[in-house]
Amino acid sequence: MLMQVRHTTLSVETGQSSSAGRKALNQDFHGAMVSDGSALVHKGVALAIADGISSSPVAHVAAETAVKSFLSDYFCTSEAWSVKTSASRVILAANSWLFSQTKQAAELDRGHVCTFSALVLKGRKAHLFHVGDSRIWRLSGQSLEQLTEDHTVRISETESYLGRALGVGHSVDIDYAVFDLRPGDVFILTTDGVHGFLRPKDMADVVLAGQDLDVAAAALVDQALAAGSDDNLTVQIVRVTGISEPGAEDLLSGEGTLPPAPLPKVPGRYEGFRLLRGLHATSRSHIYLAENEKTGEPVVLKFPSLDLRGEEDYLRRFALEEWVARRITSPHVLKAASYPEGRKTLFLASEFVDGQTLRQWMTDNPHPSLEMVRGILEQVARGLMAFHRKEMVHQDLRPENIMIDASGTVKIIDFGSVRIAGVMEAVPSLDKGEILGTHQYTAPEVFLGYLGTEYSDQFSLGVIAYEMLTGRLPYGAAVARATSERAQAALRYRSATSVTERVPDWVDGALCRAVHPVPGKRYEALSAFLEDLRRPNPSFSPDRFVPLAERDPVRFWQIVSAALAVLCAILFFQLFGNP
Numbered sequence: 001m002l003m004q005v006r007h008t009t010l011s012v013e014t015g016q017s018s019s020a021g022r023k024a025l026n027q028d029f030h031g032a033m034v035s036d037g038s039a040l041v042h043k044g045v046a047l048a049i050a051d052g053i054s055s056s057p058v059a060h061v062a063a064e065t066a067v068k069s070f071l072s073d074y075f076c077t078s079e080a081w082s083v084k085t086s087a088s089r090v091i092l093a094a095n096s097w098l099f100s101q102t103k104q105a106a107e108l109d110r111g112h113v114c115t116f117s118a119l120v121l122k123g124r125k126a127h128l129f130h131v132g133d134s135r136i137w138r139l140s141g142q143s144l145e146q147l148t149e150d151h152t153v154r155i156s157e158t159e160s161y162l163g164r165a166l167g168v169g170h171s172v173d174i175d176y177a178v179f180d181l182r183p184g185d186v187f188i189l190t191t192d193g194v195h196g197f198l199r200p201k202d203m204a205d206v207v208l209a210g211q212d213l214d215v216a217a218a219a220l221v222d223q224a225l226a227a228g229s230d231d232n233l234t235v236q237i238v239r240v241t242g243i244s245e246p247g248a249e250d251l252l253s254g255e256g257t258l259p260p261a262p263l264p265k266v267p268g269r270y271e272g273f274r275l276l277r278g279l280h281a282t283s284r285s286h287i288y289l290a291e292n293e294k295t296g297e298p299v300v301l302k303f304p305s306l307d308l309r310g311e312e313d314y315l316r317r318f319a320l321e322e323w324v325a326r327r328i329t330s331p332h333v334l335k336a337a338s339y340p341e342g343r344k345t346l347f348l349a350s351e352f353v354d355g356q357t358l359r360q361w362m363t364d365n366p367h368p369s370l371e372m373v374r375g376i377l378e379q380v381a382r383g384l385m386a387f388h389r390k391e392m393v394h395q396d397l398r399p400e401n402i403m404i405d406a407s408g409t410v411k412i413i414d415f416g417s418v419r420i421a422g423v424m425e426a427v428p429s430l431d432k433g434e435i436l437g438t439h440q441y442t443a444p445e446v447f448l449g450y451l452g453t454e455y456s457d458q459f460s461l462g463v464i465a466y467e468m469l470t471g472r473l474p475y476g477a478a479v480a481r482a483t484s485e486r487a488q489a490a491l492r493y494r495s496a497t498s499v500t501e502r503v504p505d506w507v508d509g510a511l512c513r514a515v516h517p518v519p520g521k522r523y524e525a526l527s528a529f530l531e532d533l534r535r536p537n538p539s540f541s542p543d544r545f546v547p548l549a550e551r552d553p554v555r556f557w558q559i560v561s562a563a564l565a566v567l568c569a570i571l572f573f574q575l576f577g578n579p
Helices: 037-043 059-076 083-105 200-208 213-226 248-257 312-325 358-364 370-389 421-426 444-448 454-470 485-489 505-514 526-534 553-576
Strands: 003-005 010-019 028-034 045-052 114-122 125-131 135-140 143-146 152-154 160-162 175-180 186-190 233-243 268-270 273-281 285-292 298-304 348-351 355-357 402-405 410-412
Touching: 010 028, 010 045, 010 114, 010 213, 028 059, 028 233, 037 059, 037 248, 037 421, 045 059, 045 186, 045 233, 059 083, 059 114, 083 114, 083 125, 083 175, 083 421, 114 135, 114 186, 114 233, 125 135, 135 200, 143 200, 186 200, 200 213, 213 233, 248 312, 273 298, 298 312, 312 348, 355 358, 358 402, 358 454, 370 402, 370 410, 370 454, 370 526, 444 454, 444 485, 454 505, 454 526, 505 526
Parallel strands: none
Antiparallel strands: 003 010, 010 233, 028 045, 045 114, 114 125, 125 175, 135 143, 135 186, 152 160, 186 233, 268 273, 273 285, 285 298, 298 348, 355 402, 402 410
């Protein structure tokens, strides 16, 4: 069956053919699926093919389950996740179910076992996932380039077995690769009943003949049969006919088409809200306290800047703030609010946090206890973990973007700088290498042009922790000026214990690690950082010798300078003093 998919962001044509061949039962299975609208932008086009092992009478069930579960479940995963995360989790879940069925069979040769290969086309990338000996090819010139590696273990010239397949073990290694995608690219998925009997050049000739892709797939099956294939045969072909950058309407559905809202009058009414007073204004947005006219619920309204409303990327990021808020559920992340009349213009509504920013709290509490600091940091970390579980990086964590309400609950606010893995795959142009966060709290690697990661958020949290305990920054303003690897290697952490006696050595050790200039030397998980803030880590023991240059670099260089001055004075008097 020929399937044509046309959309403003991706256009493809597909064809497929499958046959039991000389066998009574077809144990291959294949399928393709495409969503419409913004879902197509976020998830792309997916094709999958599976081949059940011939020795098992239920292998066809395994192949069908693997393909169907992938094509249905992949499109149900979070839109914020990357293709790799979404597809891998779905494949691993399918493998777990198949393995549970195989265990009941007791014999592997009678288990739910199959090969599996999937191709996902999203944005300007092709993502491949592979287990077993089915194959994915790309048309390259006049021949085919094999993009997957067979997981076949040869015992002899005539005997071999699958070294990797779905349903064999409780876990499985999945080969993953990603390739640039261009209009005109052609990919072919085959089972071994086809590629085991046809040369890549012969397969390419059939596709290059310019015929309908369904006809081409059927021709490949017929040629493999004529060449002596004694196995099931399945072919899928997909041709990329067009790629274009998605617009805001594609990425955000209805919200992306809304015109930016004008600045409202205060006090006044706007689209079902009663505006009470202004809260905050910057060059990027205007924020007001309001209440829902239907429910009386207090809310915060955020309106786009007058100066930036002509910039598409700014408006897209502005609308993405609510997109983010509606996909994260955490008591420590600001929630989106409802709109009593829907929306005719682009502005954002969120819950009202009756409290103060962490910046104001730090001003009011210049010498907090260690326990008070821990309590706040742990809540901020739980909020960050909610972002990270969705493959989002906040990128602008600072005291001004953290609220503490009257009950002591801490919430992360302002999502204008959030990096969303799945969205960045769909709209690569949003990754412009801009430093979106506040420089004093931005991780050093970002100044080298690297993208923000979970380790970058950890750095920001570590800086906030250090500032809460000492009133200072661990590197002063030097991080923002260190725009080369050499400059960053020269960064020296100022020990918190040298600033205040309120910080134990082992807490200082935890802070030092969390704000290390090298991401790989920070904590692997935020939970480990929090643990080291609560319980002494032996590796940070005060008995361990730490050079003065590392403990207190300022004092170290003061001593060195003084010593050099004394030495110079001695030499001067020796050379020029009175005889």
